[in-house]
Amino acid sequence: MKNLLLALTFLFSVSCNAQKKTTMKPIIDNQFEKFETEKLHSNSEDQVVTERRKDGSYVEYHQSKDSKAKKETPPNSYYTITKIYYSNGDVREKGLTYNANDLRLGIWYAFDKSGTVTSTIDYDKNYKFDFEDVLAFCKKENIPVDKGPILQSTGYHTQIFRKENPEQSGSEWEVRWLKKPDSEEIIKLDGTSGKVLSRREQHFINN
DSSP, X not given: OHHHHHHHHHHHHXXXXXXXXOSOOOOOOOOOOBOOGGGSOTTOSSEEXXXXXXXXXXXXXXXXXXXXXXXXXXXXXXXXXXXXXXXXXXXXXXXXXXXXXXXXXXXXXXXOXXXXXXXXXXXXXXXXXXXXXXXXXXXXXXXXXXXBOOOTTSOOOOEEEXXXXXXXXXXXXXXXXXXXXXXXXXXXXXXXXXXXXXXXXEEOXXX
16 A cells, blocks of 8 residues: 555656646757758858758758857747857857747857867756746746747747846846737746746837
């Protein structure tokens, strides 16, 4: 009987953890890599090339004078795999971002020009109430959060931000969503407890 109770307790714990983890997070490694230069036109300096893959992933290849970038959003995902490269195509940084903006999530790796990892930054370190907790909060509040790929000029999408210097000002999330056609609600959440710190609405003009 005791063993049965222990087994049921374990299964309940696994079930609860599975319910919290609502998304499949892409895996980012710390391996050196090169930009896929064949995707771009060599005679053009500033450009963006897009690709829709058979599995539903959407990829953007960016090139400017000083750098290159690749942004890949898996199908039905809240995450975008973002990789930034030196002008010669060697990787400079890589990690995950939220699909609706450039919010950095999880572990990011930085590389020097020799291809050596120079830093590993955990952007979730100071947030016990993490990104998936924010997603769960939005679901509970009936706040729409779109899964990607999210393309430009496709209307309003809920935005999620957080403070850049949590050690100095305290960790905090900010959720912005279109509550009414002409009203945007801004909700601030404590990054440790998830407590709602403030709510306010402001007029929104849809261009």
